[in-house]
Amino acid sequence: MSATTLWVLSKPGEKYLRLLDQLPATVKVIIGEEEALFLSAPAPDVVFCGIGKGKLLRSLWPQVKDAKWLHSFTAGLESVLFPELVESSLPMSNAKGLYGRSLGEFAIAAALFFAKDFRRMLRSQAAHEWDQFDVEELTGATFGIIGYGGIGREAARRALALGMKVVAIKRHPDPVDGIEVLPPSGLHDMLPRCDYLMVSAPNTPETKGMLGAEQIAMLKPNCVLINVGRGSVVDEDALIAALEQKRIKGAALDVFNVEPLPAGHAFYKLENVLLSPHCADHTATWLDDSMQFFIENLGRFQRGDKLENLVDKKLGY
Secondary structure, eight states: OOOEEEEEESOTTOGGGGGGGGSOTTEEEEEESOHHHHHTSOOOSEEEEOTTOHHHHHHTHHHHTTOSEEEESSSOOTTTOOHHHHHSOOOEEOOTTTTHHHHHHHHHHHHHHHHTTHHHHHHHHHTTOOOOOOOOOSTTOEEEEESOSHHHHHHHHHHHHTTOEEEEEOSSOOOBTTEEEEOGGGHHHHGGGOSEEEEOOOOOTTTTTOBOHHHHTTSOTTOEEEEOSOGGGBOHHHHHHHHHTTSSSEEEESOOSSSSOOTTOHHHHOTTEEEOOSOTTOOTTHHHHHHHHHHHHHHHHHHTOOOSSBOOTTTTO
16 A cells, blocks of 8 residues: 555544554554644645544645545534635545434434423422323324435434334435435425424535424424434524424424523523433444544545545535
8 A cells, every 4th residue: 555644633632543543554644733733744645624623624725735535523514614625626525424323313212202201201200290191102103304314314214113104305306115205395395294303404505594484384283393413404593482382392402503502592491392412423432433434434545445425515515
């Protein structure tokens, strides 16, 4: 294998960086988060952009633009992409799909939370009250998905196993066994049918505000909105109004427009909201899993094989 210079834009000492020790001697690794370090380093063949290092990447763009490959440690690219990068021919990959299992499980857990009214059970238990009530089944309910990528597929697989009907919005509506797939133009037809609506779309100009007041008003009174994609896809003010007025049953949220969610935010106070502080995919191994994927992709790069998870920079995912 030919020699490869790898720039790792990351805080040195991060535990997941230990996995770089398995790289062959042909890879020269330079790790840091200070611009000066890289300005005096050999030009990179490959650049790894760690969590929160989008600004550093942009400041190093004159040195990075002639690299052969750029990888984002995270799946979301909104903090990494900038105009010069988007317009360049530099191939880019990311971690999309690596956390699909965990987020798919969260979506189903959220559906069960509302169907079985676990909050009421916990409240009654804490009050020492014997409070019998009727619960709902997921079997036969309609599970809608906006953004049928890796997360959407994992959630759909679990929903189907529970006997749910699954309908999904996908940019390219190819047939999928057991699932009704609609193009983006079918969104308004899908919304009134959903008992549970999962949002797993990325943050792009096309998806920003995709679920606004008009779309939320189309949902059933018993619908639960589950957002594991990006906060920007849902109009939070419109969602809060619908939740406060009980025009929909509830919402399970892992992502928000502003993170961390400010103290005193309405979402904290609403009992019909299940709130996850953007950690529904934080398994014990999520960081190692993402790094291991990069290392395997680096092996493909050195062998001249096709890279996995290449992104369309102009689409933003």
